[in-house]
Amino acid sequence: MTPPIEILLVEDNPSDLKLTLHAFEVHKLTNKIQVARDGEEALDFIFCREAFSDRDITCPPKLILLDLKLPKIDGLEVLKAIRGDPRTSTIPVVMLTSSKEERDIIASYQLGVNSYIVKPVDFDQFTEAARVLGLYWLLLNHPPVVPTPTAAKG
Amino acid sequence: MTTPNQKDRRRSNTGPSLRQRADAAYKAKEPAEKNAPEATPSPEAARMIIRELRVHQIELELQAGELRRSEQELNEAQRLSRIGSWWFDTATNEVHLTAELFRMLGLDPASAPPPFSEHHRLFTPESWQRLSAAISRAQVLGVPYELELEMVRADGPQGWMLVRGEQVRDARGLVTGLRGIAQDITGRKQAEKALRRSEERYRELVNNLEAGVVIHAPDTSIITNNPRAMALLGLNEGQMSGRQAIDPNWKFLHDDHTPFLPHEFPVNRIVAEKRALRDMVLGIIRPGSGNVAWVSVNGVPVFDQRGELSEVIISFVDITGRKQADDRLRENEERFRVFFEDSPDAYLILEIKDYGKISACNKATEAMLRGSRAQILGMAIADVSPRRQPDGKLSSEAAANRIHDTITRGRNNFEWMHKRLDGEEFWAHVTISIITIRGRLVLLASWRDITDRKQAEQEITRLNAELEHRVLERTAELEAANKELEAFSYTVSHDLRAPLRAIDGFSRIALDRPDTELSNAARQALHSVRDGAQQMGRLIDDLLAFSHMSRQVVRKRRVSPGTLVRECLETLRPETTGRRVEISTGELPGCEADEALLKLVWMNLLSNALKYTRPRDPAQIEIGCRNDGEQVYFVRDNGVGFNMAYADKLFGVFQRLHRAEDFEGTGVGLATAQRIIHRHGGRIWAEAEVDQGATFFFTLEPRKTS
Numbered sequence: 097m098t099p100p101i102e103i104l105l106v107e108d109n110p111s112d113l114k115l116t117l118h119a120f121e122v123h124k125l126t127n128k129i130q131v132a133r134d135g136e137e138a139l140d141f142i143f144c145r146e147a148f149s150d151r152d153i154t155c156p157p158k159l160i161l162l163d164l165k166l167p168k169i170d171g172l173e174v175l176k177a178i179r180g181d182p183r184t185s186t187i188p189v190v191m192l193t194s195s196k197e198e199r200d201i202i203a204s205y206q207l208g209v210n211s212y213i214v215k216p217v218d219f220d221q222f223t224e225a226a227r228v229l230g231l232y233w234l235l236l237n238h239p240p241v242v243p244t245p246t247a248a249k250g
Numbered sequence: 251m252t253t254p255n256q257k258d259r260r261r262s263n264t265g266p267s268l269r270q271r272a273d274a275a276y277k278a279k280e281p282a283e284k285n286a287p288e289a290t291p292s293p294e295a296a297r298m299i300i301r302e303l304r305v306h307q308i309e310l311e312l313q314a315g316e317l318r319r320s321e322q323e324l325n326e327a328q329r330l331s332r333i334g335s336w337w338f339d340t341a342t343n344e345v346h347l348t349a350e351l352f353r354m355l356g357l358d359p360a361s362a363p364p365p366f367s368e369h370h371r372l373f374t375p376e377s378w379q380r381l382s383a384a385i386s387r388a389q390v391l392g393v394p395y396e397l398e399l400e401m402v403r404a405d406g407p408q409g410w411m412l413v414r415g416e417q418v419r420d421a422r423g424l425v426t427g428l429r430g431i432a433q434d435i436t437g438r439k440q441a442e443k444a445l446r447r448s449e450e451r452y453r454e455l456v457n458n459l460e461a462g463v464v465i466h467a468p469d470t471s472i473i474t475n476n477p478r479a480m481a482l483l484g485l486n487e488g489q490m491s492g493r494q495a496i497d498p499n500w501k502f503l504h505d506d507h508t509p510f511l512p513h514e515f516p517v518n519r520i521v522a523e524k525r526a527l528r529d530m531v532l533g534i535i536r537p538g539s540g541n542v543a544w545v546s547v548n549g550v551p552v553f554d555q556r557g558e559l560s561e562v563i564i565s566f567v568d569i570t571g572r573k574q575a576d577d578r579l580r581e582n583e584e585r586f587r588v589f590f591e592d593s594p595d596a597y598l599i600l601e602i603k604d605y606g607k608i609s610a611c612n613k614a615t616e617a618m619l620r621g622s623r624a625q626i627l628g629m630a631i632a633d634v635s636p637r638r639q640p641d642g643k644l645s646s647e648a649a650a651n652r653i654h655d656t657i658t659r660g661r662n663n664f665e666w667m668h669k670r671l672d673g674e675e676f677w678a679h680v681t682i683s684i685i686t687i688r689g690r691l692v693l694l695a696s697w698r699d700i701t702d703r704k705q706a707e708q709e710i711t712r713l714n715a716e717l718e719h720r721v722l723e724r725t726a727e728l729e730a731a732n733k734e735l736e737a738f739s740y741t742v743s744h745d746l747r748a749p750l751r752a753i754d755g756f757s758r759i760a761l762d763r764p765d766t767e768l769s770n771a772a773r774q775a776l777h778s779v780r781d782g783a784q785q786m787g788r789l790i791d792d793l794l795a796f797s798h799m800s801r802q803v804v805r806k807r808r809v810s811p812g813t814l815v816r817e818c819l820e821t822l823r824p825e826t827t828g829r830r831v832e833i834s835t836g837e838l839p840g841c842e843a844d845e846a847l848l849k850l851v852w853m854n855l856l857s858n859a860l861k862y863t864r865p866r867d868p869a870q871i872e873i874g875c876r877n878d879g880e881q882v883y884f885v886r887d888n889g890v891g892f893n894m895a896y897a898d899k900l901f902g903v904f905q906r907l908h909r910a911e912d913f914e915g916t917g918v919g920l921a922t923a924q925r926i927i928h929r930h931g932g933r934i935w936a937e938a939e940v941d942q943g944a945t946f947f948f949t950l951e952p953r954k955t956s
Contacts, residue, residue, distance in 0.1 A: 109752075111748065111751070111752030111755070111756070112751060114755075115751060115759075116523075116756040118755070120784055159652065164744070165744050165745075171591060193744070194744045194748055194751075195535065195740065196791070197740060198798075215747065215748075215787075216751075216787075217747055217750045217754055217787030219751065219754045219755035219757075219781060220758065221757065222470045
């Protein structure tokens with residue numbers, strides 16, 4: 097049995113993907129990262145559909161890092177879907193994006209994002225951001241106990 | 251009444267002699283004497299003598315009676331003619347005066363005549379002097395005299411007598427005395443005096459008349475004139491006398507200032523027409539000065555008993571003042587007439603009493619209504635309007651309301667649909683006011699044909715609609731463009747950063763490899779790659795901020811710049827670490843601005859000031875506000891400054907006046923500041939000199955145009 101996935105990283109840009117993974121690797125944060133390359137794949141993973149149908153929805157990742165601009169289904173749509181389902185609505189979601197647009201920030205928070213982080217161009221700042229991010233959400237933050245369907249029934 | 255006897259007596263001079271009459275009387279009276287005894291020597295002779303004596307006696311009696319009668323007649327004649335006579339006996343110095351002379355002198359005829367030595371008392375000294383001289387001349391030289399003498403009468407008022415005297419000689423030619431007559435001429439003298447008084451009065455009157463008076467002979471030459479005439483004509487006596495009306499030196503003007511022709515001169519007209527001339531206005535061009543005196547001339551011809559023209563009397567009064575006033579009035583009238591008549595606007599006078607009937611109008615009215623004055627006058631407003639106004643009201647009622655309004659308010663103006671006499675309707679702008687003409691209230695209306703304006707208004711409405719449509723179109727286009735721009739900047743924001751991050755990130759990863767794997771040159775190159783990527787990242791950030799700011803709405807409210815400056819300096823504190831920086835902040839009055847945007851301006855200016863004073867020790871920065879009729883905020887530094895030749899490039903996007911290796915920057919800060927200031931309606935400018943520091947000024951209000 098593979099250890100549970102701690103981070104779902106939704107990133108379509110291969111360079112950003114590599115750099116993000118590198119940053120986590122440098123700080124030895126986790127090797128339990130699941131990558132989704134577009135919104136659809138992200139939702140399949142989260143809701144245990146298609147290729148991920150054997151996953152257990154009651155074992156959600158500790159953190160979802162979500163890019164805004166994504167092929168097929170964009171980041172805000174993904175966020176909306178996550179928050180719209182009681183089984184996933186409490187999963188911490190952090191926007192990790194290049195956009196500094198205010199409307200993106202506002203829309204994200206209105207949809208219930210937990211944090212919004214602009215990816216710095218400077219790689220040193222970028223790795224620092226990744227380190228702080230991982231430290232906070234994986235080690236310091238206490239996620240709520242996810243209500244299981246049985247618990248919900250009971 | 252005379253008796254036949256008296257008639258006889260009068261004839262006595264030519265009838266029988268006294269002797270015959272005495273003889274006849276003796277015979278009638280003494281018939282008895284025929285029988286009387288005759289005296290001796292012979293009774294016949296004695297009778298004859300007695301008879302002769304009786305006849306002689308009767309003759310003497312008759313003679314005496316005759317004399318008495320003659321004397322009475324003389325006296326009577328003298329009394330009636332008021333002529334007395336006198337004689338003076340040189341030998342005895344006796345003076346004989348007739349009764350009439352006594353009366354004349356106021357003496358009692360019964361008394362003795364006054365002796366010659368008393369005669370000087372009878373006359374005034376002056377008269378006596380003349381009389382005594384004349385008497386002497388008459389006595390000695392035999393010169394007869396005739397004198398008018400003033401009497402001093404004992405009994406009353408003074409009187410005048412005419413005295414004639416001459417020598418009396420006896421048969422041997424010796425002078426025995428003087429004799430003469432005296433006539434009472436008091437009445438004549440009084441009449442003469444009265445006449446003289448009257449003449450004097452008349453002369454005085456004429457000489458003092460305000461009117462100039464000239465009397466011409468029938469040949470028009472001047473007989474006489476009064477001083478006023480000379481004054482008015484501007485001539486002296488010598489120049490006046492004998493002058494004739496054909497004299498070319500007379501220069502007269504008609505009422506309308508055209509010159510008189512000689513035959514039009516008043517005197518010539520009267521001579522030619524033989525009738526009076528009344529109130530002719532005439533201008534006299536004064537010789538010399540050329541000034542014009544205006545007179546009103548009256549003239550009458552005077553005819554003698556035969557009906558021939560004997561004189562022409564011309565009188566004239568100065569009406570210069572009145573004439574000038576008249577001329578001015580006429581000029582005013584002319585001006586008014588031109589104004590009224592030739593105005594491009596139609597002017598009409600409407601009678602209030604006659605419910606707005608047109609009583610006068612000008613040419614423009616005729617043109618506007620396409621009718622003649624004869625047709626227009628007397629028409630009512632309703633006659634020159636369509637039956638109903640465009641708002642549906644009856645023109646006659648609406649017009650009455652308008653007139654009523656005008657009377658209430660004194661003035662009114664409105665737009666009105668009129669109708670020309672040929673039936674065409676037109677829009678007019680009507681102005682009506684109440685005016686008084688000779689105490690009568692009337693309405694003065696002016697009409698301006700605004701058909702063109704109405705058309706223009708329609709055109710404007712159409713153009714406005716078109717414009718609005720176009721604005722909508724353009725707005726839509728603009729909105730589309732804005733959307734595109736937003737999409738563009740979104741793309742820039744999101745997509746351009748990712749490759750930069752890759753460039754920087756992978757360079758960094760490469761650099762993280764152990765030293766042996768990369769040469770120093772390669773490391774150097776990778777560092778340059780990273781610098782470039784990071785610089786481009788900043789450029790993108792600034793550019794996005796700049797474009798973002800441009801689209802942001804300016805929300806003005808009361809802002810305290812002092813607070814903003816303190817906050818900015820706080821933010822910029824890291825920039826001052828390790829440096830000596832002296833910042834002095836003056837009074838910064840409040841202003842109306844978008845707080846966030848204004849803070850950005852201060853931030854840019856202050857960070858620039860700190861940046862460009864980096865080589866200075868100490869750096870000096872002065873922040874303040876001066877009032878040049880408007881609030882001008884400024885930031886002054888003692889930094890490196892710049893060449894004013896490039897001042898125009900200062901505020902351009904990506905324009906830089908310094909090399910990046912000297913002073914970092916993207917060239918967006920001042921462009922941002924300028925755009926913010928412009929969006930507030932203010933201005934921003936700089937004054938600087940190379941190495942002498944720079945001062946940036948800005949205002950936030952549009953400049954007041956005064």
